[in-house]
Amino acid sequence: MTEFDPPLQDMRFTLDAIAGVDRLLDLPVFRDVSQDLIASILDEAGRLARDVMAPVNQSGDIQGTSLHNGQVSTPEGYCAAYRRYVEGNWNSLPFDPKHGGQGLPWLLAIAIQELFSSANMSLGLCPLLTQSAIELIQSHGSDDQKRVFLPPLISGDWTAAMTITEPQAGSDVGAIRTRAVRDEHGYRLFGQKIFVTYGDHDLSENILHMVLARTDEAPAGSKGLSLFIVPKWLPREDGTPGERNDVQCTALEHKLGIHGSPTCAMTYGDREGAIAHLVGEENRGMEYMFTMMNTARLGIGAQGVGIAERAYQQARRFAFERIQGRRTDQSAGSPVAIIHHPDVRRMLMTMKATTEAARALVYYTATAIDLSRNLPDRAARDESRINTLELLTPVAKAWASDAGCHVASLGIQVHGGMGYVEETGAAQHFRDARIAPIYEGTNGIQAHDLIKRKIMHHKGQPAWAFLQKVRATTKIMERERGEDLNVIRRSLEEACEAFEQATEWLIETWDERPLEASAGATPYLNLLGTLAGGWLLAEGARKSAAICAGNDAEDSENSYYFSKLRTARFFADNILPASEAYAAAAIRGSAAITDIPEDYFC
Known part of the structure; x- marks a missing residue:
């Protein structure tokens, strides 16, 4: 397994250019938080993830956990790594200072959850669940329960x-x-x-x-x-x-x-x-438990991003090191690294674009936690909660966790036979990723929750509000120059049409034929996730294009922003067109699901 390189540059770009961390820093509750502080915290988290958590990832997978005389033991090195996590006060980041928290944005906490999940998904699960339980007790616990339980949970000692x-x-x-x-x-x-x-x-x-x-x-x-x-x-x-x-x-x-x-x-x-x-x-237990589950669901989305990032890093490094075959456009010559083969490049770009889209979706959704709690205007808080946080939480959980599986699977494919054996570590990423679409409510449950409670409960209004945001971006892009931006805009417009058709069908069908509408829930969620990923990458592409304009083409920073523009173009050309297929499946796919007798499955 290759070493983990924290993707801090892309995380910072996503926080700044896409998730809109600056909107949070303008709020009074975060008046003492600065961009420099956020960058410093990310740097420290990256070091902990790379130097402490990642080194015991593969060994922990091999050793596993054990149960002896009623006591569970974690793999060697886990206790020491978790103690470093506690000593660094990482568990306390987004919580109320009166109980020992640091009062920092949830957006930052979710980004750090991604880092720790990427370094060691098994170990990162423990604090993810603890932070979700803290949210539950803060929201619904008694004063005595908060006094007794919150301080040791927030510190991470419990x-x-x-x-x-x-x-x-x-x-x-x-x-x-x-x-x-x-x-x-x-x-x-x-x-x-x-x-x-x-x-x-x-x-x-x-x-x-x-x-x-x-x-x-x-x-x-x-x-x-x-x-x-x-x-x-x-x-x-x-x-x-x-x-x-x-x-x-x-x-x-x-x-x-x-x-x-x-x-x-x-x-x-x-x-x-x-x-x-x-x-x-x-x-009222289920009502309270949903507070914990919804926090965990966004954390699971961050896990999907983390495992996708780890799988992509390993596949990218292997593609530069593995020498096999000649270039397609050469009939003679020495064998080359497989990075020169078009299909390998296609897989790597799919991994890269999907990972960055999932990161953007999870961070953008996390921003809505902070906005829905801290905006001064109640109507604005409600708008952020209903039209962003509630709408996109099931999408971020399901789409990003599916992305983790897809990217990890492609990572094995890039490795070829070496990916299927355990020594390289590529297989572990896929095995670890596969649980995420199952827990905290399977992704099919997320899809049903999306259409029933998040969209139809509000008569479709959150879906229309989201579509309006995407179309506002495409309108701005009509005035911007550049072939890449034009291609991205046209692909976004086509995806918007598909989403509009699917949403209209959902609203027309739900009251009289809810079983038929529910049969299309998963393709509808995939449609929304794909559109959201494409839209957020487009926002990043716009800002990257503006930065690149007039800059030195050899500058390393400029090269990064150019890569952001090209990644968004790849997503628009190769992934976003699936929106039309998802819409068709959501609208027309139910007959082969709901009308077939049970004995057809025999």
Whole structure:
């Protein structure tokens, strides 16, 4: 596996030119944050990712986790790497200073999640879940819960796990059976959970489980679920971990990838019952859990970007080193590096353009977290929340995690047979990436959520607002010169037409034929993700073209901006045209899905 080179230049460009970090720095809440501070933080995060987390990535994959006498151990080097993470105060970046946070933008925190996921996806999962749990407790916890649990979680001394799935209840959370029984001290939990990422480990002093369970009198289905905080070690009066709770890891899953991350089967209440703290009110657990899940979903999108970046770096380096075959336009001569072969260049450019589009989409969505919370005008906050954050969160999760799989798969292809063997490390990227489209709600669930709750709940308005933003860009581009920008603009206009047609069909179909509309949800999400990626790359291309104009063509900085322009052109020529196919599948593809009898699948 090649060394990890943090893509700091492209991250800074995406933050500045596409995500619009300057809009955040104008807000009073971030008045002490500067571009120089952000650059310095990214530099330090890059060093931690490259020098501490990345070196134990492949070894952690080989060694894996272990369970002995009820205690889970992470791979060698993980504890030391996580301790460096805690010592650097990285977990606290976006949180409230009154609980020990640094009060920095979520946009910056998501960018750093990408870095750590790229360096070591298995290890980066742990703080991603902890930060999501902090959001949950900040939003819905009692004052006492915030006082006890937030400081050690924000510091990273304690970690957290999302505990939902049961053997009989996967995505159908309404089938959860874990029981919460009231007693004189509160609640005690009895039940089993599976697929609990970092449900037990040796990285932190304590682990808080965010558990969905139902009380005895609760109504059936998801409306009867409540949310509980279940510590592994019960806090003493001074907040330090005390007596062991009735919580036990009984097995570790044997997985395709992320071998360094323990995925646990957990038992609650083998003895007297696990002491649990109710969050908020009974029967509102799913509502509260969505706060944690939505934060995690954007983090999963950042994981997709991170693993795509890592796979691209490895494939690019291999393409320059691997000597095989002559150039297509030469009948004689010495063999050349495979970077000279057109199809290898096509794959590398697909990897590069897809990764940069996914990064832009995730960062742009993350900006909306900060804007929706901190803009001074309530109407502007609501607009950012509904039309950007809520609309694009399922897209960022699904499209970017799919991109991670696609790019990692292409990385194996660039390596050829050397990619299929474990020694190069290319296979690990693909194995690790494959979980991201599954967890935090499968990507099919994200697509259904997009059309039902994010678009149709608002009568289509968020989709039209997004389309208006893209068309505003194309209008500006009509006045700009350059062949690349003209090609990008025309491709964007065609993709806008496809999105408009698909959205009109969705609105016309939803009320009377919701099953038919839902059958096209995934191609519709892919359409929106592809259009969003193309649009955001176009915004970067416009700014890059302006920087390049009149500059020295040999300048290294100018060369970078020229590459941004050409990458956006490649996306417009080779990836954005798929928008029309996605629209056709969303509109016409349902008949072969909903009308076929079940016995046709035999």
